[in-house]
Amino acid sequence: xxxxxxxxxxxxxxxxxxxxxxxxxxxxxxxxxxxxxxxxxxxxxxxxxxxxxxxxxxxxxxxxxxxxxxxxxxxxxxxxxxxxxxxxxxxxxxxxxxxxxxxxxxxxxxxxxxxxxxxxxxxxxxxxxxxxxxxxxxxxxxxxxxxxxxxxxxxxxxxxxxxxxxxxxxxxxxxxxxxxxxxxxxxxxxxxxxxxxxxxxxxxxxxxxxxxxxxxxxxxxxxxxxxxxxxxxxxxxxxxxxxxxxxxxxxxxxxxxxxxxxxxxxxxxxxxxxxxxxxxxxxxxxxxxxxxxxxxxxxxxxxxxxxxxxxxxxxxxxxxxxxxxxxxxxxxxxxxxxxxxxxxxxxxxxxxxxxxxxxxxxxxxxxxxxxxxxxxxxxxxxxxxxxxxxxxxxxxxxxxxxxxxxxxxxxxxxxxxxxxxxxxxxxxxxxxxxxxxxxxxxxxxxxxxxxxxxxxxxxxxxxxxxxxxxxxxxxxxxxxxxxxxxxxxxxxxxxxxxxxxxxxxxxxxxxxxxxxxxxxxxxxxxxxxxxxxxxxxxxxxxxxxxxxxxxxxxxxxxxxxxxxxxxxxxxxxxxxxxxxxxxxxxxxxxxxxxxxxxxxxxxxxxxxxxxxxxxxxxxxxxxxxxxxxxxxxxxxxxxxxxxxxxxxxxxxxxxxxxxxxxxxxxxxxxxxxxxxxxxxxxxxxxxxxxxxxxxxxxxxxxxxxxxxxxxxxxxxxxxxxxxxxxxxxxxxxxxxxxxxxxxxxxxxxxxxxxxxxxxxxxxxxxxxxxxxxxxxxxxxxxxxxxxxxxxxxxxxxxxxxxxxxxxxxxxxxxxxxxxxxxxxxxxxxxxxxxxxxxxxxxxxxxxxxxxxxxxxxxxxxxxxxxxxxxxxxxxxxxxxxxxxxxxxxxxxxx
Numbered sequence: 001x002x003x004x005x006x007x008x009x010x011x012x013x014x015x016x017x018x019x020x021x022x023x024x025x026x027x028x029x030x031x032x033x034x035x036x037x038x039x040x041x042x043x044x045x046x047x048x049x050x051x052x053x054x055x056x057x058x059x060x061x062x063x064x065x066x067x068x069x070x071x072x073x074x075x076x077x078x079x080x081x082x083x084x085x086x087x088x089x090x091x092x093x094x095x096x097x098x099x100x101x102x103x104x105x106x107x108x109x110x111x112x113x114x115x116x117x118x119x120x121x122x123x124x125x126x127x128x129x130x131x132x133x134x135x136x137x138x139x140x141x142x143x144x145x146x147x148x149x150x151x152x153x154x155x156x157x158x159x160x161x162x163x164x165x166x167x168x169x170x171x172x173x174x175x176x177x178x179x180x181x182x183x184x185x186x187x188x189x190x191x192x193x194x195x196x197x198x199x200x201x202x203x204x205x206x207x208x209x210x211x212x213x214x215x216x217x218x219x220x221x222x223x224x225x226x227x228x229x230x231x232x233x234x235x236x237x238x239x240x241x242x243x244x245x246x247x248x249x250x251x252x253x254x255x256x257x258x259x260x261x262x263x264x265x266x267x268x269x270x271x272x273x274x275x276x277x278x279x280x281x282x283x284x285x286x287x288x289x290x291x292x293x294x295x296x297x298x299x300x301x302x303x304x305x306x307x308x309x310x311x312x313x314x315x316x317x318x319x320x321x322x323x324x325x326x327x328x329x330x331x332x333x334x335x336x337x338x339x340x341x342x343x344x345x346x347x348x349x350x351x352x353x354x355x356x357x358x359x360x361x362x363x364x365x366x367x368x369x370x371x372x373x374x375x376x377x378x379x380x381x382x383x384x385x386x387x388x389x390x391x392x393x394x395x396x397x398x399x400x401x402x403x404x405x406x407x408x409x410x411x412x413x414x415x416x417x418x419x420x421x422x423x424x425x426x427x428x429x430x431x432x433x434x435x436x437x438x439x440x441x442x443x444x445x446x447x448x449x450x451x452x453x454x455x456x457x458x459x460x461x462x463x464x465x466x467x468x469x470x471x472x473x474x475x476x477x478x479x480x481x482x483x484x485x486x487x488x489x490x491x492x493x494x495x496x497x498x499x500x501x502x503x504x505x506x507x508x509x510x511x512x513x514x515x516x517x518x519x520x521x522x523x524x525x526x527x528x529x530x531x532x533x534x535x536x537x538x539x540x541x542x543x544x545x546x547x548x549x550x551x552x553x554x555x556x557x558x559x560x561x562x563x564x565x566x567x568x569x570x571x572x573x574x575x576x577x578x579x580x581x582x583x584x585x586x587x588x589x590x591x592x593x594x595x596x597x598x599x600x601x602x603x604x605x606x607x608x609x610x611x612x613x614x615x616x617x618x619x620x621x622x623x624x625x626x627x628x629x630x631x632x633x634x635x636x637x638x639x640x641x642x643x644x645x646x647x648x649x650x651x652x653x654x655x656x657x658x659x660x661x662x663x664x665x666x667x668x669x670x671x672x673x674x675x676x677x678x679x680x681x682x683x684x685x686x687x688x689x690x691x692x693x694x695x696x697x698x699x700x701x702x703x704x705x706x707x708x709x710x711x712x713x714x715x716x717x718x719x720x721x722x723x724x725x726x727x728x729x730x731x732x733x734x735x736x737x738x739x740x741x742x743x744x745x746x747x748x749x750x751x752x753x754x755x756x757x758x759x760x761x762x763x764x765x766x767x768x769x770x771x772x773x774x775x776x777x778x779x780x781x782x783x784x785x786x787x788x789x790x791x792x793x794x795x796x797x798x799x800x801x802x803x804x805x806x807x808x809x810x811x812x813x814x815x816x817x818x819x820x821x822x823x824x825x826x827x828x829x830x831x832x833x834x835x836x837x838x839x840x841x842x843x844x845x846x847x848x849x850x851x852x853x854x855x856x857x858x859x860x861x862x863x864x865x866x867x868x869x870x871x872x873x874x875x876x877x878x879x880x881x882x883x884x885x886x887x888x889x890x891x892x893x894x
Contacts, residue, residue, distance in 0.1 A: 018069045023062060024128045030058045035091055038265050043290035043319070046258035048265050052088035056080075059089055060161055062127055063097065067162040070120035073113070075102045077163035079171075081134075085157035088261075091268040092275075098158065099135045100167050138171045142178055149187045152179060153225045181230035182342040189335060192222050203324035204472040206463060210263050211276040215324025217260050219331040220253065226338050244337050245330075248407070253330055256323045263320060266290070278320065280313075287312035314463050321461030321472065329406055329446065336365075336399035359387055365398035366391070374408035378416050381408060382425040382452065385443055389435035397442070405446045412451035423544045426452060430510040430517075437482040440517075444474060455521045455536045462524040470607040473523045480516045483601035485509075498620060499600055502593050511550055514540075515557035515598055534559035557594050560585070564599045568618040569857045570827065570866040573625065574676040576637055582622070583629040592630060596623045613713030614744045614761050637675060647679035648686065655687050661694075662686045668751040676747050676853070680711060681759065689721050689757075700753075705782045707775040715744060715763035716771070718778055722786055724756040729851050730841035731792065732758070735785040737838050739777070740764055746854035809862050811891035813884050815874075823852060824874055826867040830891040836863065839890045847883050848873065 034055045041048055060080070067078050079085070082096040089095065099120075105113065117135060124131045136144070145152045155175050160168040196214045199205060203215030211217045224234070233239045236257075240250040266289060267275045270282055278286070292315050343350070353361040358380050360367045366388055368374070374381050384401065388394055397405070416422060429439055443449035450457035459473035471479060486492040487503035506512065514537065522532025534555050541551035563585065571578050586592045599619060604611045645666075652662060665686055674682065688706045693699040703722040710717045720732060729748065736743055745761040764774065784790060814827040828840065837856065844851060853868035873879040 018065070018123075020066075020123055020126045023065065024126065027058060027062050027128050031055060031091070034058070035269050038091070038262075038269055039289065041262060041266075043259075043262070043292060043316070045262065046255065048258060048262040049088060052090060052261065052265065055091065056084065056087050056089040059084070059095060059129065062129060063124065064162045066120060066123045066127060070123065071112075071116045072099070072120060072163070073102070073105075073116075075164050075167065076100060076105075077165065077167045078161040079168055080159040080161050082154045082157060085154070085159045087159060090261075090265055090274075092271075092273050093268070094132050094274075095129055096132045096154070097134075097161070098141070099133065100141070100163070100171060101135065101137050102167070103137045103139050105137060138167065138174060141171060142174055145175060145178065149184070149191060152184060152229070153188070153221075156225055156228050176231075179229050181226075182339075182346055184229045185226045185335075185339050185342055188222050188226055189339070192219065202471070202475055203328055204321055204461065204475045206470060206472070207277055207279050208320070208324065209277050210260055210267065210320070213324070215326075215328040215331075217257070217264065219327055220257050220260075223331060223334050223338075226335065230338065230342055232338065232341070239334065244341065245334055246403070246407070249330055249333070249403075252326060256327050256330075259319075259323050260327070278317070283313035283316060287316040290316065292316050317463050318461045325445075325447075325461070329402070332445075333399050333402045333406065336402065340399055355387060355391060358383070361391070361394060362398050364393055364395045366394050366396070366401055367398040368401045368404050371400065371404055374404050374411055378408075378411045379419065379421045379425070381405065381412065381416075381448060382422050382429065385439045385448070386425055386429055386432070388442065389429065389432045389439050397446075402446065405448065409447055409451060412448065417452055417454065418543075422452070427510075427544055430513050436513060437478070437485050440481060441478055444478060450474075453517075453540075456517075458524050459521060464523070471605075473520055476605055477517060477520055479605035480519065480598075480601045481513055483604050484512050484516045484597065487597060487601070496600065496616075499597055502597060506593065506597075508550070511554055512557075512594060512597060515554045515561070515594065516601060518554070518558045519561045519598065519602060530559050530562060553591065553594065556587075556591055557598050560595060561598055561602060564595050564619065564622065565603060565615075568622040569615070569855055570864070571825075572676075572853055572868055573618070573622050574672075576675075579622075579625050579629055583626045586626060586630070589627060589630050592623065592626055612715075612744070612763070613710065614715065614763075617712040637671060641671060641674040644674055644677075644679045644682060648682040651680065651683035652686060655683075657687060657690065661690050664693075665689055665751075668753050668755070669749070669757070670752070672852075673749045673757070676749070677759070678711075681717075684708070685719055685721075685757065685759075688719060692721075703783045703786055705779050705786075707778045709771060709775075710761055712761065715761055716741075716775065716778065718760045718762060718782070720756065720758045720760070720782070720786070722756055722783075724750055724754050725788075726848065727792060727845045728756055728758075728786070729854075730838060730845050731785055731790075732760070732782070733838045733841045734792065735782050736760070736762055737835050739781070740766075743837060743854075743856050745856060746851075748851045748853060750850075811888055813887045813891070815880055815884055818868075823868050823870050826869055826887075828863070828865045828867070828887065828891065830863055832863045836891070837865070840865070840887065843883070843886050843890055844869070847871065847879070847886070849883070 034051050037051050037054075038048060041051075063078060077100040079098040079100050080087075080096070081098050083089070083093055084096050099117065101113075121131065121133050124133075141151075141155060145155055152175070155171070156179075158168070158172070195212060195218065199209065199213045201214060203213055205213060209216060223239075227233045227239055227244070232242055232244060236245065236250040236253045239245040240247050245253070263278070263286070264276055266286055267278070267282060270285055270289065275282070292312050340350075350363045352367070355361055355366075358369050358373055358377065360369060366384065368380075368384075370376075384397070384405070388397070430436065432439075440449060443452075444460070450460050456474065456477075459477060462473040464471075464473060464476070486495065487499045488506075488509050490500075493500040503509070518533045518537040518540070520529060520533065521536055522529035525532055537554050537558050538551060541554065546554075563582075567573065567578065567582050573579065586595065596619065600616075603615065649662070677685070684706075689704050692704040693702055696702045701723060704719065705721075706719045707716050709715075722728070725731075729746075733743065741762040741764050743760055743762055747759045749757045751757055766774070809829065809831040811831075812827075812829040814825075816825055817823070818825055830836065841851075843849075849869045849871045851867060851869055853866075855866040857864045857866070871879075874883070
């Protein structure tokens with residue numbers, strides 16, 4: 001009813017002869033008793049609805065008491081609307097009421113009526129009822145309902161509380177005559193689709209809204225609203241009696257409604273406010289309140305504590321996801337059923353077009369020939385999805401087909417999975433030229449995918465507490481399949497042209513879809529998920545008659561699906577030995593191409609925030625360098641350096657740099673510099689450094705800072721050239737941290753005459769709109785932070801996010817020498833927070849560590865940083881231990 005809220009402090013005349021303070025205290029005590037009763041319910045209890053009705057009755061009593069003393073005319077009525085109108089009230093939900101006035105009433109022109117209304121609404125607040133109120137006549141209600149579908153739904157659930165009952169009955173009759181059931185049904189379906197889009201069309205969000213998300217309570221409300229509008233029933237039992245739901249479906253609906261209602265009620269009680277989201281802060285507390293045990297855990301005391309929290313919340317959320325999935329399925333079945341019933345009543349029976357002797361096309365929906373088809377012919381189950389892909393004009397499954405699939409789940413057993421016909425059909429689904437993603441998603445929604453592909457069943461609703469993935473495992477897997485599929489679709493070639501170019505030359509796309517389907521299928525089980533997934537896909541390949549060559553390819557891709565990103569983001573890919581070792585591991589070009597495509601699809605399928613242009617460049621550079629080695633072009637550092645020098649000189653010639661002006665700088669640069677930087681970067685550095693040094697009277701003390709839009713496509717690339725100093729990296733990190741930049745990559749180099757020549761890739765959220773101002777700011781302010789005598793940046797204790805507080809990453813530090821024993825590889829893993837890199841740099845300064853390369857990888861809210869460092873003291877075991885312990889203390893306390 002679009003209720004308006006009156007402020008608590010609005011002036012009003014107190015109700016005579018009524019102790020509102022005592023009424024408030026009594027209501028508070030009674031409500032506390034309800035909250036305690038809700039707290040005592042277990043996770044499997046279905047007894048929350050009596051408590052919600054009890055709270056509604058308590059609220060009814062207070063409202064009626066206040067109504068009787070407010071002096072409103074006897075022809076007015078007090079009506080509960082919306083959720084409160086259902087006769088159930090969640091602890092901190094809205095109390096929405098409608099004051100229904102005679103058609104000739106004019107509240108704004110009648111001072112007595114206006115005072116009475118203010119007295120009633122103000123007294124409600126005084127009594128502790130945070131109401132949402134609307135004041136309307138019957139005519140105004142009908143006009144609003146005609147203009148707003150949500151008002152129609154709110155009035156459908158209206159309930160008389162006090163006053164003139166006949167006026168309320170008249171409103172109900174008038175509303176029933178006004179509503180057009182089929183139009184109302186279609187409008188609510190469209191509204192539901194829009195709501196689902198706001199929640200990414202999945203019930204498997206890591207922090208779902210148990211009321212509004214797909215599979216939440218609102219989806220159940222929509223069914224009942226549509227049924228009431230059509231006069232088909234007011235409850236699940238009535239829908240079953242009218243043939244719109246089976247008795248089993250009615251039981252499932254009631255059980256899942258009770259569970260979701262209990263979740264929502266307990267969320268309100270825990271938060272002590274209206275909170276319908278299963279946020280990370282409350283998941284563990286809710287699991288604990290329900291007495292859900294985490295199961296056995298091992299490791300250090302800190303790791304055990306983190307794992308217990310994860311395991312308990314995982315069990316709770318797994319149960320929630322299964323309930324939400326069932327609600328999604330039943331919602332689709334019943335709404336399609338009701339819509340078909342209404343359309344048949346209005347337009348007559350829709351014609352059926354036979355597709356074969358088992359299936360029909362009913363207006364673009366695939367329909368089974370008989371309700372028991374799948375029981376009689378289980379092979380028709382997978383045929384359903386193959387026909388869905390192959391038949392033009394089919395846009396979905398009918399209610400009858402969905403119901404038949406829902407009821408045929410017991411048929412999908414071990415014998416079903418062993419059936420050679422089913423195995424051939426499943427491979428055909430993967431090998432179709434179109435509709436693969438839609439078919440697999442539909443199979444998952446109808447529980448067919450997890451029952452046919454048994455290891456996949458373990459991933460359904462499986463959370464990932466790495467603060468990197470934003471989807472459950474099954475949704476992530478299907479997202480990766482979808483990303484892989486788009487590489488092969490011409491209409492998406494503009495998204496990732498290089499991937500589409502590689503995909504165009506791939507002869508069996510279905511092998512890549514299969515690798516994507518299995519790459520994370522081992523998650524949720526004990527052991528390395530890559531190893532488990534590789535084992536599962538080999539079993540699948542053997543059972544489905546795949547060739548040895550194809551089997552080995554998909555096994556490799558699943559087993560090594562993390563390797564390419566690991567090498568690109570954590571190792572020095574300018575080192576020829578790194579490229580040779582990776583090339584030996586990959587073996588051939590076909591494997592390399594498949595691994596590259598799977599890696600890009602995988603990273604893009606974790607979170608919309610994780611993929612960026614810099615990661616894309618690292619992966620593509622590694623691919624191209626490895627491809628050169630696999631093609632017989634063994635990396636020759638000297639030839640590579642000469643090629644880069646020549647290309648850099650060609651670029652410098654375009655900028656009118658004086659002849660031989662580059663030699664003074666290049667003579668001070670070693671092989672490592674030219675190997676780590678591209679020709680474009682070398683030319684950019686040379687141009688700005690030589691010009692700046694030519695313009696200063698003291699070149700040895702000059703500081704050069706230049707910035708440009710990153711050639712990688714995102715963020716800025718920043719050049720820093722200045723006399724080296726022990727705390728230089730800490731100063732630079734401190735400046736970027738205070739200026740709001742995130743460092744993505746750092747290449748650190750020291751010239752032969754003791755100058756630092758560093759290149760940073762940085763990013764910020766405001767870059768697109770203000771990059772010119774940001775470039776000017778960096779070039780102006782960073783030299784001031786590096787000036788001799790400038791104060792060191794403050795190292796504060798960074799705040800962690802809400803998600804990190806709920807599921808902290810156990811800090812890890814790994815220090816090991818490289819193959820030559822000249823440098824050390826330092827890997828750091830921890831929860832991300834502001835100022836973390838500054839504190840790490842501060843530790844380097846105190847230990848005299850020289851930084852040569854830094855790769856800063858942010859995975860959601862977890863950091864995986866890699867540093868190549870050197871220090872004479874690191875050859876002493878005691879110094880290694882001291883550095884490691886101090887870094888762990890910083891990561892734990894940052």
